[in-house]
Amino acid sequence: MSQPPASQPTWTAPVAPGPLDATVRVPGSKSITNRAFVLAALAAEPTLVRAPLDSRDARLMLGALEALGGGWERRGEDVLVRPLVHGSTEPASVVLGNAGTVARFTPALAGLGSAPVTFDGDEAIRRRPIAPLLSALREAGADIDDAGRGAPPFTVRGHGGLPGGKVDLDSSASSQFLSALLLAGPAFDAGVTVRLTGGTPPSEPHIAMTLGMLTRFGASPERDGAEFHVGPAALSCPDFAVEPDLSTAAPFVVAAAAAGGTVRIPGWPEYSTQPGDWLRSLMAELGQRAELTADGLSVTGTGEIPGARLDLHEVGELTPVIAALLCFADGPSVISGVAHLRGHETDRLAALATELSALGAGVRETADGLEITPAPLHGGHFRTYDDHRLVMAGAVLGLRVPGVSVENPATVGKTFPGFTAAWDAMLS
Ligand SMILES: O=C(O)C1=C[C@@H](OP(=O)(O)O)[C@@H](O)[C@H](O)C1
Ligand SMILES: C=C(OP(=O)(O)O)C(=O)O
Structure with a gap:
């Protein structure tokens, strides 16, 4: 190594x-903070995220949302996150650092915009698994150019929205692939239905966290064994407090x-x-x-x-x-x-x-x-x-x-x- x-x-x-x-x-919790930022960006109105984490990964997520057409401002220890609205309308770059949550949760958001967005980060993130998620996003209608690498750098070309619908996903290398599809699902035209193939995803609590936070933001995720569904929904949670x-x-x-x-x-x-x-x-x-x-x-x-x-x-x-x-x-x-x-x-x-x-x-x-x-x-x-x-x-x-x-x-x-x-x- x-x-x-x-x-x-x-x-x-x-x-x-x-x-x-x-x-x-x-x-504050990295996992809750970065989910809250993503869901707030997809919401219909601003969200005050209370006591979020302020760290490299959290800043990378805020930077990604900004590149994707969103906005945010610090209010003391809190962060007010504004919705993406139309997503990115100009070519942009998202810096991933070595943040799994940023690398896995934000590419779907680029598919909601109408411009090409390039994703890349530290040398280490290029080695971390993401190919199964990119395949599932393509099934959901995303236009992704990864030059056959199945890894960053890759470009998502936004065409003004994603159809969504049924996708197969092998999430055995990281639970974040499944969380990524579910978090973005409410913004897809038909929502998303994910059928898990491959082995049991790791990190079950993080999957429960995704389902719980979607519910808190007003979506109605469903789970039936290895199948997950979240329908299109107008998200809203004006005030959200992050746990330690x-x-x-x-x-x-x-x-x-x-x-x-x-x-x-x-x-x-x-x-x-x-x-x-x-x-x-x-x-x-x-x-x-x-x-x-x-x-x-x-x-x-x-x-x-x-x-x-x-x-x-x-x-x-x-x-x-x-x-x-x-x-x-x-x-x-x-x-x-x-x-x-x-x-x-x-x-x-x-x-x-x-x-x-x-x-x-x-x-x-x-x-x-x-x-x-x-x-x-x-x-x-x-x-x-x-x-x-x-x-x-x-x-x-x-x-x-x-x-x-x-x-x-x-x-x-x-x-x-x-x-x-x-x-x-x-x-x-
Ligand atoms: O969804 C999340 O916030 C996370 C899920 C887990 O990833 P893996 O399922 O890849 O282990 C965990 O290890 C990571 O620190 C954070
Ligand atoms: C695996 C981890 O991080 P990431 O969110 O980058 O996947 C971790 O924090 O242990």
Whole structure:
């Protein structure tokens, strides 16, 4: 796998000075923010999105909507998003960065406009899967020129709308393909009916999130086994509040298990479709105490972490941080169900196996996950492959291992630009 240059800045992850006693506020959910921005752009009237995430991925989404003919303005911590109306009427470019949500959710919107829109981003996004979505969008009537690559850069030529209707989709490489079609479906002439072919999509909570947010914006999505339908609808949700990002909370939650003591995350919702809400049951399964009260989630470390067999298919984005924690377990662990992580920001299975092993852990890649055999760890250079969740994993290791030098910590700005400051504050 490609390795970033050795000259990148590093951050020495701090060792926990003792048991923790901290309250950590995490920023808004990336997945909810970027869905809210898309649905607001498709709505009939402006939407005030309250407390959205402000990070690289969220800014890329706002930039994409602007390129596609939409508008937005900051109102303090909130963002007012204006509808696309006619979509793009002039040739435009959408910058994808390495944001899966931007790459997968915005091409359909270009089909609603009347001009060619080119999509491209970081080198890494060109390697991430998208071909099945482009095929399904073509079935829905989109005119896409990808020069046969099945990857960015590609151009969507808008012809003033998309017919929509029945499409087949293999969403086994990413749930975002299905979410993309459903989010745009209300704006298609005939709505969209998606019949899933291929294996079960990963990240089921993110699919539930898509259905829930469509409903909140006034659409009526239906699901019958492997078939999903959303009819044409005039969307509206003048005021929408974003939940804290529970996956961004993961390293802080896990810190209580790794270092002992208690970490509280205020604003943890009583009910959430976010995959991070699985942390409550995962922490219990890993021997920790997690209690949800009206004030938020409180996690207390018990000092013992049993090895575990965890199928993380539904919550793949938690894998890097959980894998780091399992390096401190009392016995071996197996993480399964996450082959699709090879198509994330980087090949996360290869990256985790390489970097955790380099610090002394016994970590082996399997066909669909990792085998982790704890061993005494030592400090060293921890490569992050331009992956925000690798920075978070490095921080977790550093809690108990002096001298973990985390490469390119700024890449965490994909979802939490203030991560290292919040981490230091948790430990002070
Ligand atoms: O729809 C979403 O907001 C997301 C879906 C998941 O993608 P995959 O299904 O590709 O894993 C997740 O990993 C990603 O961080 C966000
Ligand atoms: C897979 C992830 O991101 P993306 O939205 O780019 O797919 C992630 O945040 O773990």
